[in-house]
Amino acid sequence: MPDDRTNSWEARAEASSFYGFTDLPTVHSRGTVVLTHGEGPYVVDVHGRRYLDANSGLWNMVAGFDHPGLIEAAQAQYARFPGYHAFFGRMSDQTVMLSEKLVEVSPFERGRVFYTNSGSEANDTMVKMLWFLHAAEGNPQRRKILTRWNGYHGVTAVSASMTGKPYNSVFGLPLPGFLHLSCPHYWRFGQEGESEAEFTQRMAKELEATIIKEGPETIAGFFAEPVMGAGGVIPPSSGYFQAVVPILRKYGIPIISDEVITGFGRTGEVWGCETFDFVPDAIISSKNLTAGFFPMGAVILGPELSDRMQAAAEAIEEFPHGFTASGHPVGCAIALKAIDVVMNEGLLENVRALTPRFEAGLARLAEKPNIGEWRGKGLMGAVEAVKDKATKTPFAGDLSVSERIANACTDAGLICRPLGQAVVLCPAFVMTEAQMDEMFDKLDSALDKVFAEVA
Secondary structure, three states: OOOOOOOHHHHHHHHHHOOOOOOHHHHHOOOOEEEEEEOOOOEOOEEEEEEEEOOOOOOOOOOOOHHHHHHHHHHHHHOOOOOOOOOOOOHHHHHHHHHHHHHHHOOOOOOOOEEEHHHHHHHHHHHHHHHHHHHHHOOOOOOEEEEEOOOOOOOOOHHHOOOOOHHHHHOOOOOEEEEEOOOOHHHHHHOOOHHHHHHHHHHHHHHHHHHHOOOHHHEEEEEEEOEEEOOOOOOOOOOOOHHHHHHHHHHHEEEEOOOOOOOOOOOOOHHHHHHHOOOOOOEEOOHHHHHOOOOOEEEEEOOHHHHHHHHHHHHOOOOOOHHHHHHHHHHHHHHHHHHHHHHHHHHHHHHHHHHHHHHHHHHHHHOOOEEEEEEEEEEEEEEEEEOOOOOEEEOOOHHHHHHHHHHHHHHOOOOOOOOOOOEEEEOOOOOOOOHHHHHHHHHHHHHHHHHHHHH
């Protein structure tokens, strides 16, 4: 519990900080957890208390919080060349090498990479690229962007407009021309008597009907997370991408795979699009790209979009877009090491090895009367709290059930994330079997405690 003294870390944090995506009643009643350092998948607060972070920071600290190789890569690059940009035909050697590596490990036989500082900026950039490209090709009316309800693509004005979450209405978003299709969550949105295959076909028919209604000549692109992350870890219904990709190809609409969360191993493959067996036109990367050790995002263009974008830029002699820290040499050096760590130091193999234990743990929790569903892919999963399992009726919103569960976990030394009425787990790739058992034991106890209070 927070120290009530006015000079406590908790009081100082609340007095001087403006919080984003934070339950303010929890902060007011419990205080901010102020952290000092991390040890493997654990973080330590100012009072010396250790927490197993079952969310890998914010999906991204996949190599833990103190990986010596990543620290060394950062230190060495800071000593060698601590900062630069990627404007005016100049960039660091690390930037060139990272671009080569990203194309090499992508599903594309060739391509080009553009750097940003975050996934939000990368999605925003991709939208501008599509608008720029279509206008250059004589189709300036092709500006509408298709995404899905519950999808999350960022917080800039454009990427928040892409994000299908109701909270963005407080900003007057989405902007015109951003269209949200149905969420492909069969458990929650399947109709009575509808099979999963029939649900998938309904999603595909909705997509094609929307394209025809809006006019394919007005649509710039379709963005999709292979697994919806901030929507509550929602894998698509079976066969979803095999149903929608041919429709997009039929109408010449690029499909962009938002791999900010799923990229670099989270689903058990390097890319989420590989897990779900489709090849997009471009990939958005961030988070695991640097294992959380540096803020960076990237747009990885496949061959067709690379060629078209290059032609459009050469027609006016430049692509007038970028960020001061795009392709930052330290970030690129860290990303090169992070990719090596994930792919060559056993982290990706550990994701695959731990996945059956992870899924079994989620399935055990789903046996509780007030857990309606467990879902996940690789090392990202969620359990959904319900008041009534048979009818899938959620708890009343004012009970703040998932927040209460997360708070009970924090009291037990476990950090997990409440999302809607779900509790989300996305552990670090370095987690051991014993640490995974600790995670599930603590969450199990927290669920029992809260359900005894509210059920």
